[in-house]
Amino acid sequence: MLRAMIALILTLSFLSTANAQGGAAPDRSATGGAQTLGDIMTRQRGEEVDNSFRSGATGDASRAADISNQLGTLGGNSDPELWRALRFGSADITASNTGPAATVLIQDGGMGWLKFREGPLTTYGGALLMGVIALLAAFFMYRGRIKIDGEKTGRKITRFKAIERFGHWLLSGSFILLGLTGLISLFGRKFLIPTFGHEAFSFLAVGSKWVHNNVSWAFMVALGMIFVMWVAENIPHRTDINWLRKGGGIFSKGHPPAKKFNAGQKIIFWSVIVLGVSISVSGLSLLFPFEINMFAATFAKINATGIGGLLGFGELREVLAPHEEMQYAQLWHSVVSFVLMAIILAHIYIGSLGMEGAYDAMGSGDVEEQWAREHHSLWVEEVLGEANNVSETRKAPAVKAAKAPATKTAKGTSAKAAKVPATKVAKATLANAAKVPVAKMVNATAAKPKKVPPKK
Amino acid sequence: MKTMFIAFFAIAVIAVGANVILKQAGFSSKNSTSGAAVRLDN
Numbered sequence: 335m336l337r338a339m340i341a342l343i344l345t346l347s348f349l350s351t352a353n354a355q356g357g358a359a360p361d362r363s364a365t366g367g368a369q370t371l372g373d374i375m376t377r378q379r380g381e382e383v384d385n386s387f388r389s390g391a392t393g394d395a396s397r398a399a400d401i402s403n404q405l406g407t408l409g410g411n412s413d414p415e416l417w418r419a420l421r422f423g424s425a426d427i428t429a430s431n432t433g434p435a436a437t438v439l440i441q442d443g444g445m446g447w448l449k450f451r452e453g454p455l456t457t458y459g460g461a462l463l464m465g466v467i468a469l470l471a472a473f474f475m476y477r478g479r480i481k482i483d484g485e486k487t488g489r490k491i492t493r494f495k496a497i498e499r500f501g502h503w504l505l506s507g508s509f510i511l512l513g514l515t516g517l518i519s520l521f522g523r524k525f526l527i528p529t530f531g532h533e534a535f536s537f538l539a540v541g542s543k544w545v546h547n548n549v550s551w552a553f554m555v556a557l558g559m560i561f562v563m564w565v566a567e568n569i570p571h572r573t574d575i576n577w578l579r580k581g582g583g584i585f586s587k588g589h590p591p592a593k594k595f596n597a598g599q600k601i602i603f604w605s606v607i608v609l610g611v612s613i614s615v616s617g618l619s620l621l622f623p624f625e626i627n628m629f630a631a632t633f634a635k636i637n638a639t640g641i642g643g644l645l646g647f648g649e650l651r652e653v654l655a656p657h658e659e660m661q662y663a664q665l666w667h668s669v670v671s672f673v674l675m676a677i678i679l680a681h682i683y684i685g686s687l688g689m690e691g692a693y694d695a696m697g698s699g700d701v702e703e704q705w706a707r708e709h710h711s712l713w714v715e716e717v718l719g720e721a722n723n724v725s726e727t728r729k730a731p732a733v734k735a736a737k738a739p740a741t742k743t744a745k746g747t748s749a750k751a752a753k754v755p756a757t758k759v760a761k762a763t764l765a766n767a768a769k770v771p772v773a774k775m776v777n778a779t780a781a782k783p784k785k786v787p788p789k790k
Numbered sequence: 791m792k793t794m795f796i797a798f799f800a801i802a803v804i805a806v807g808a809n810v811i812l813k814q815a816g817f818s819s820k821n822s823t824s825g826a827a828v829r830l831d832n
Contacts, residue, residue: 430824430825430827430828431823431824431825431828432822432823432824432825433822433823435823436823496793499793499794499797500793500796500797500800501797502797503793503794503797503798504797504800504801507794507797507798507801508801511801544809545805547809548804548805548806548808548809549801549804549805551804551805551808552800552801552804552805555804622817623822696794697791697794698791699793
């Protein structure tokens with residue numbers, strides 16, 4: 335393994351030699367200093383052409399044809415010189431509006447951004463989302479809805495308080511709105527104008543921008559709430575390794591033990607926090623244009639690490655024009671959003687269609703006890719173990735069973751639960767205890783689960 | 791369910807509120823990119 339790593343690093347470090355090309359300045363006398371056919375062909379091949387012979391050719395009155403010539407200039411300044419100055423940013427422009435964008439009439443560096451936005455970003459971003467939907471559909475066809483294995487007890491355990499559910503729905507409601515309006519902003523012109531026409535799309539796009547810019551504040555507030563409320567229970571734990579190794583039990587029989595949040599949920603949590611903060615920061619940069627510029631400094635730091643030389647992409651530019659900063663911010667914002675949308679699609683699936691009993695956690699806040707025992711066995715023990723007289727469990731009104739001795743099984747084993755009237759329930763609970771070895775270890779602190787051979 | 795609808799209502803309140811507050815505080819694009827010399831409203 336180590337040797338493979340060394341081989342990989344050495345190979346990557348030789349990538350830089352692939353880019354070692356020099357070149358003498360091409361001869362442009364045939365066109366009198368303007369671009370030649372060679373320049374055009376080079377550009378068409380996708381290679382870079384050094385434009386300094388053009389960007390420098392501005393404002394030189396002596397190069398202009400005389401006013402009395404047949405194709406002479408008006409007033410001694412040549413039009414091509416003027417357009418070159420506008421294109422390469424050296425023209426002297428005054429405008430009555432202010433800000434870095436006001437005096438940029440042609441932004442030469444923007445073509446790269448536009449091509450990326452209309453090309454790879456829309457193609458791969460769209461493909462990612464459609465691919466995830468297809469994968470989830472295929473999974474559903476193969477595995478179906480994950481049902482509760484054992485018999486439902488009819489009892490409920492409170493999983494999420496009202497404030498937690500409020501925070502979640504504030505986050506998810508705003509995320510849906512932001513995602514949809516973001517997708518309209520990116521794909522709208524290409525797909526919605528042909529469908530609905532310019533007038534209808536304009537109305538939709540203006541509204542979409544309003545929603546996107548203003549709902550973002552609700553998202554940021556909710557992100558903070560969620561972090562504060564749930565970070566403690568999302569710190570990685572030893573049980574997560576076991577849960578991950580068993581794939582969460584999604585393809586196998588049996589349920590690996592888990593605390594309040596299993597490893598899969600912790601991945602979702604940290605994805606939302608990290609990616610959400612990244613989206614929020616780049617989004618704030620876009621909300622207050624030209625004021626929060628982060629890419630130039632980031633590129634400077636990357637250059638300082640020397641990774642450019644190692645991987646062969648050379649030095650990143652450390653001085654970025656204002657428009658370029660905004661363009662990088664927009665691209666970063668879109669790319670990270672696509673990734674988060676893909677992850678959240680899977681989260682929505684598993685929390686609604688994918689798993690019976692999961693939605694209740696966020697819907698009413700109270701989950702079926704059997705569901706909890708199967709999917710969050712350690713959490714159930716913590717919750718019920720603490721209960722002495724004040725039990726956190728509530729019976730569902732429809733169940734007529736008078737007593738539920740299982741609720742008091744702080745020290746009890748599943749053998750006691752077997753005394754609940756219906757023998758079917760008893761067998762199911764015992765069977766589940768067999769599947770969930772840690773169910774026996776109620777006395778042990780929840781922090782140290784031990785593997786116990788299944789009880790016969 | 792109820793909590794969900796309260797949260798959705800909160801989204802609307804925050805969105806409208808943020809819009810109003812930012813405009814009043816002078817963060818609209820009209821304020822940040824133009825001045826007295828620019829006639830934007832007619």
